[in-house]
Amino acid sequence: MEERRYRSASGAPIALRRRQHSASCRELAVRCPRLQLRSLSAVTSAVWLAAYGLFVLSENSMVLSAAIFITLVGLIIYLHFVKIDQESLLVIGSLGIQVTSSYASGKESTTFIEMGRVKDVVINEAIHMQKVIYYLCILLQDPADPQGVSEVVPLFQSSKPRLDCLIEVYKSCQEILEQRKTAPQSSGIK
Amino acid sequence: MAAEGPAGTAHSICMVSDFFYPNMGGVESHVYQLSQCLIERGHKVLVVTHAYGRRKGIRYLTNGLKVYYLPLKVMYNQSTATTLFHSLPLLRYIFVRERVTVVHAHSSFSAMAHDALFHAKTMGLRTVFTDHSLFGFADVSSVLTNKLLTVSLCDTNHIICVSYTSKENTVLRAALDPLIVSVIPNAVDPTDFTPDPSRRDDSTITIVVVSRLVYRKGIDLLSGIIPELCQKYPELHFLVGGEGPKRIILEEVRERYQLHDRVRLLGALEHQDVRNVLVQGHIFLNTSLTEAFCMAIVEAASCGLQVVSTRVGGIPEVLPDNLIILCEPSVKSLCDGLEKAIAQLRSGTLPSPEAVHSKVKTFYTWRNVAERTEKVYDRVADEVVLPMDERLNRLMSHCGPVTGYIFALFAVLNFLFLTFLRWMTPDSIIDVAIDATGPKGSWADRSPLHDAAFQGRLLSLKTLIAQGFDVNLVTTDRVSALHEACLGGHVACAKVLLENGAQVNAVTIDGITPLFNACCSGSVACVNMLLEFGAKPQLRNHLASPIHEAVKRGHRECMEILLAHEVDIDQEDLQHGTPLYVACMYQRTDCVKKLLELGADVNVGKRLDTPLHAAARKSSVEVVVLLTDYGANPKCRNAEFKCALDLAVPNSKMEQALLLREGPASLAQLCRLCIRKHLGRSCLYAVHKLHLPEPLENFLLYR
Incomplete structure (x- = not known):
């Protein structure tokens, strides 16, 4: 297992972890920085200050309790549905690709794509918010038309690594996909 | 493709215009062809335009020409809304990641082009602007656009116009120093517009009109010419290609004078079909009321047609006198011009289509345009971009007291916004885009x-x-x-x-x-x-x-x-x-x-x-x-x-x-089909085995 440090498109530091299980099985995980106590306290105090201002104006103590309630619920929702700590990619040559994102609360969501449906893994460019970024995506084969692409599955959507990191992941994926491609062809000729 | 290396340094050029493919027109093809020739000459070129329907994001065209379709709202006539600020984050990101050195904006109708010029100047990049159209000075809307143009162009490094008339017009409108305005005419791809005399019907005389059917193109004149000439010359036909709000007038004329068989309205034409329409005619008629540089008449002349046109705008500069008959923009003058052309045609004194084509094809080529544009880039690269204080001075002294101060304020705000963006995402964080342009780009990994x-x-x-x-x-x-x-x-x-x-x-x-x-x-x-x-x-x-x-x-x-x-x-x-x-x-x-x-x-x-x-x-x-x-x-x-x-x-x-x-087909034909059907696909060989007399066999095999 090896770990390397990169930056995300917005400049935050991220880490790419690579684990080689066997020749045709590889796990790649991008880890985002954890939730900082500093930003947490900054947001909380901002909300509470605003609530206190309202309280002074309206002289209704409901505002204060609502503020506490909102901060708590907001934090839970943020940790459980928004903040992703780690996104990982498990590529198994003969089986498929498994994409896992782990949320800060410990919740995990996993999707699995069969190797038969994977057409290729590519790096693409896109306009995202007010930026133009590179991203890695899996192209799914269209069952009706073998040349066509039915769907594009973007990877590492929350961490958005920069190009140097993406190239690293891309190369690892291609090495395994390459094995898959050459294997059936050579047997087909013989 | 002989990729001769550029004489000076290779530039990284960003073409900005609201008008690009899939939209069709003169500006669009100008941007495309110019970009392709510049790529051939070893420069890096990218095009920035707004999203067209579902076409948004980044696309690659021939030779790795990269096109950014930005998700900006379209306001009017395919032109985006301008607030002078909202497009800065994206454009700045693109200019930085593509390492752009020259920003080349096209068309004064394009709000995005003006925005890009404004931002590029704030970022300290060199700017070039190409004007493709002529304006008036009289009405309120022209006064306003002229004012905006003055503001936009007063600190642009260089301006390119498509004809001398257009240059005169732009210099006057924007109150520019004529020295920073160059004239580079448009080009026509002569291989697309070759004559084909066999396609014309020489028993009649066909006049072709290919233009958008709008007021500016003088369709009202056309509706006066058609009945007059059709009465005089019974063998005259009109072929009108194009679509627009004025089509109804032509349809009325056709109805009133019962000319359905002699005036054909073809509707909207794709650019590749234009040649097929042109070669069917003998005379090309252009009735434009205003025109900076008329591509249509060059295309027509390249197809070997005699051109009759109004003497407006930059048209007199476009073709030599022996290839064009110029008239005043009135029905009478145009009719006289057409009659002259018809008389020449009948007497056979017109030069042959091939001769005309071989002459015209040397006039306007895209390679030539690219070469001359490259010279402008080289010149611009040596110039300095005005620093902020001088830019403000220029704006205030040049654009009148009120507008000048307003836009100077905008320029300052724009600069502050840029500083804020640079603080949010420093240039060092922006990935440099992979260069895929040209035969040596990363697409071409040929051994x-x-x-x-x-x-x-x-x-x-x-x-x-x-x-x-x-x-x-x-x-x-x-x-x-x-x-x-x-x-x-x-x-x-x-x-x-x-x-x-x-x-x-x-x-x-x-x-x-x-x-x-x-x-x-x-x-x-x-x-x-x-x-x-x-x-x-x-x-x-x-x-x-x-x-x-x-x-x-x-x-x-x-x-x-x-x-x-x-x-x-x-x-x-x-x-x-x-x-x-x-x-x-x-x-x-x-x-x-x-x-x-x-x-x-x-x-x-x-x-x-x-x-x-x-x-x-x-x-x-x-x-x-x-x-x-x-x-x-x-x-x-x-x-x-x-x-x-x-x-x-x-x-x-x-x-x-x-x-x-x-x-129903003849009996012999029916028998033949029936026999062939029974013999099946191998008919060609099976017929011989039937030992039929030779005439019958030949009939069965269509010999």
Whole structure:
């Protein structure tokens, strides 16, 4: 297992972890920085200050309790549905690709794509918010038309690594996909 | 493509305009052609425009020309809204990641172009602006646009106009120093506009008009000219291509004077169809009321037509006097001009279309335009961009007291916004985009082996192989050297590669095999040799089919060889249909003939479309006659529930030919079809076994 440090498109530091299980099985995980106590306290105090201002104006103590309630619920929702700590990619040559994102609360969501449906893994460019970024995506084969692409599955959507990191992941994926491609062809000729 | 290196340094140019493909027009093709020629000259070029419908994001065109379709809201007439600020984050990101050195904006109607100029100046980049249109000075809207133009251009490094009239106009409107304004006219691709005198009908005189049917193009004048001349000359016909709000006027005129058979309105034309319309005429009429540089008359002259035009804007500069008759923009003057042209035509004193074409084709080429534009870039690169304080001074002194101060304030705000953005995402965090432009871009990872194979340099190919180059080396899109050799039609090279173990059935990313490429180049020897080395003549359904390609390009011999190797003659490709259908689509008469002789099914095309539909659509009478002789059913209806007759152009020879074959066929024809049906596909050989008298046999085989 090896770990390397990169930056995300917005400049935050991220880490790419690579684990080689066997020749045709590889796990790649991008880890985002954890939730900082500093930003947490900054947001909380901002909300509470605003609530206190309202309280002074309206002289209704409901505002204060609502503020506490909102901060708590907001934090839970943020940790459980928004903040992703780690996104990982498990590529198994003969089986498929498994994409896992782990949320800060410990919740995990996993999707699995069969190797038969994977057409290729590519790096693409896109306009995202007010930026133009590179991203890695899996192209799914269209069952009706073998040349066509039915769907594009973007990877590492929350961490958005920069190009140097993406190239690293891309190369690892291609090495395994390459094995898959050459294997059936050579047997087909013989 | 001879990529001579640029004289100075290679620039990284960003073309910005609201108008680009898929929108069609003069500015769009100017931007595209200029970009392509600049890429050829070794510069890096990218185009930035706004999103068109579902076309947004980043696309690549020919030679790796990168196009950014930005998701900005369109306000009016394909022009984006301008707030001067909202586009800064994205444009700045693009300028930084592409390492742009020169920002080249096009068209004064394009709000995005002005925005980009404004931001580029704030960022300290060099700016060039091309003006494509003329304006008035009188009404309120022109006064306002002129004011905006003054602001936008007063600190732009260089301005390019398309004609001297346009330069005069721009210099006056924007109160510029004439020294920073250059004139570079537009160009026409002369190979697209070649004359073809056989397509005209010399028993009549046809006047062609191709223009948008709008007020600016003088369609009201046209509606006055048509009835007057039609009364005077009974053999005169009008052919009008284009669409627009003024079409209704022409339709009224046609109705009132009962000219349905003599005035044809073709509706909107695709650019590639323009030539086919032009070559049908003798005289080209342009009635524009204002025009900076008229592309249409150059295209018409290139097709060998006599041009009659109004004397407005930059038109008098465009063509030499002996190729154009200039008139005042009035019905009377234009009629006189047309009568003069008709008289010349009748007396035969006009130069021949070929002579005119060979003269015109040297006038305006895109390479020339690119060369001259490059000089402007070189000049601009040596200039300094105004620093902020001087820019503010210029704005305030140049643009009047009120506007000047307002825009100086905007410039300051823009600078503050930029500083904020630089603090949020520093330039160092923005990834440098991978450069894919040009033949040396990252798309082109061809090895020397590919080049040698493509150019057919046998000796160097052998040397390279001897040096240990892998013959099966492929590019990113999996093109092998064998593919290249076959595309170039170099048998000897292909043979060397095959003998050294090149894979004969290698497939590229686009599903193309060497055999397909050989059929594309039409090299019979290549096809034969590939088949000898075991190439599969018929591929799985999703791969590009060689026989369809051979038919499409009209390489009949390649097609015959493939058929002799047991390719299914009625193989229906999802994209192209059957070979017979393709042959009809591309009007390859000898292929159609051969396919029918060899027993192709005459009624199978592409899904419900039969070959007859294709032939009718392409108005090739000869093919239709062939098809019906072989028993094509004219009553077959396609997916739109139309039969072939519905697709033919009204009152054409095509329609007559189809109408002739409406009723029941003759008895002899019916017998022949019946016998052939019973004999099946091998008819050609089976007929001999019947031992019929020779005339009968010949009749059955259509000899």
